[in-house]
Amino acid sequence: MRLLLVSLWALGLAARVGATDTGGPSHRYAAPLHVECMNRSSETGEHIQNERQEIQWIPFPTCAETDRPLEFHYGVEGSQNCTIPSVSDAFFHLLEFYIHSDAPLSCRLPARPRAQVDILNEPQPAQEYIPLVFALAGTLQLSHLHVSTRMNVLLHTTPKRRIRAHDTGVLDSGVAYSTSTLDESASVKLIIGDPLPLRFSVRWFPTPELPSTDGTVMWQGMGGHVYASTVVYVVLSFLAGAVVAGAWFYGKVLPERLRGRGLGGATPLGAGVGGNGVGNGWGYSKRID
Structure with a gap:
């Protein structure tokens, strides 16, 4: 069995070498x-x-x-x-x-x-x-x-x-x-x-x-x-894109969303001062019968 495996390996090596220049x-x-x-x-x-x-x-x-x-x-x-x-x-x-x-x-x-090798009696x-x-x-x-x-x-x-x-x-x-x-x-x-x-x-x-x-x-x-400079360029481009996207979101998108949302509904305040609640929240209020 071992002899068969060695023979197959030798044939495969010969086939690979035959596909390239060897002379x-x-x-x-x-x-x-x-x-x-x-x-x-x-x-x-x-x-x-x-x-x-x-x-x-x-x-x-x-x-x-x-x-x-x-x-x-x-x-x-x-x-x-x-x-x-x-x-x-x-x-x-x-x-x-x-x-x-x-x-x-x-x-x-x-x-x-x-x-570079000279063979005797051969050109x-x-x-x-x-x-x-x-x-x-x-x-x-x-x-x-x-x-x-x-x-x-x-x-x-x-x-x-x-x-x-x-x-x-x-x-x-x-x-x-x-x-x-x-x-x-x-x-x-x-x-x-x-x-x-x-x-x-x-x-x-x-x-x-x-x-x-x-x-x-x-x-x-x-x-x-694909060189090291290519990898560095890709990483730096990704980081630069992430910084720009983050600055745009926190500097423009998030403030606009906060300004456009009322304090009621999402706040824990109830009826508020004088019975007029700041919002229709779910906070504590005195029961009126």
């Missing part, structure tokens, strides 16, 4: 993910190949905030700024291709870290990537561009034996797109030599599925969105 290394929480983009010709928008007839990938332009090419961090959510200090003539023409959708701003992220496994296309919105003018600089970045992961929210995992897919495309305050007028301030709002999904309210997948990000 190769995986990203640790907050590990940097360097963004590489397809190198394109500024004249035609066509991708450029290297001497081995492979697509050439180059780092995303350098951000003034970090003095490094754009990078995200595994599982870390929030807003992230990346200001390209000066738009060159070549990059300006590439932006025209990107905005007009003549050529996509095709980038990629490493799905998992490179293997290193090829680095795996996921595509990350930036759908950059804007409008083209004869002398300048209008670029929507606010972008959402949504990244999906495949958990690797994840028990806690910050355990390891592997990238599954991702997408980035401009928001507030009709809001002029969310776009910049751009000419050659101007800086291009990009603002990314990064969110992570713990599974490849989209969040839903009536299914089993709920939007929780990598670590959930």
Whole structure:
């Protein structure tokens, strides 16, 4: 009987592990993910190949905030700024291709870290990537561009034996797109030599599925969105509401009710002085035959 239970437990564990990624290394929480983009010709928008007839990938332009090419961090959510200090003539023409959708701003992220173990007489496994296309919105003018600089970045992961929210995992897919495309305050007028301030709002999904309210997948990000500050805010809001309601009741409602109610009927006074009672109460009075 004990052997049967152990066998069933092992089968269940194997099934759970099989539902997640188990091959190769995986990203640790907050590990940097360097963004590489397809190198394109500024004249035609066509991708450029290297001497081995492979697509050439180059780092995303350098951000003034970090003095490094754009990078995200595994599982870390929030807003992230990346200001390209000066738009060159070549990059300006590439932006025209990107905005007009003549050529996509095709980038990629490493799905998992490179293997650190060397196997004798065997080549290193090829680095795996996921595509990350930036759908950059804007409008083209004869002398300048209008670029929507606010972008959402949504990244999906495949958990690797994840028990806690910050355990390891592997990238599954991702997408980035401009928001507030009709809001002029969310776009910049751009000419050659101007800086291009990009603002990314990064969110992570713990599974490849989209969040839903009536299914089993709920939007929780990598670590959930219920923090201590949220609880404190709810408690303070409740206390503030209780204080306001109490002040209104004791300062307005209760005095008005007391002023509108006579002393008779609810008082223990009887006939009162001179036989004329203050009210028709149930108090003591002298019997008159």
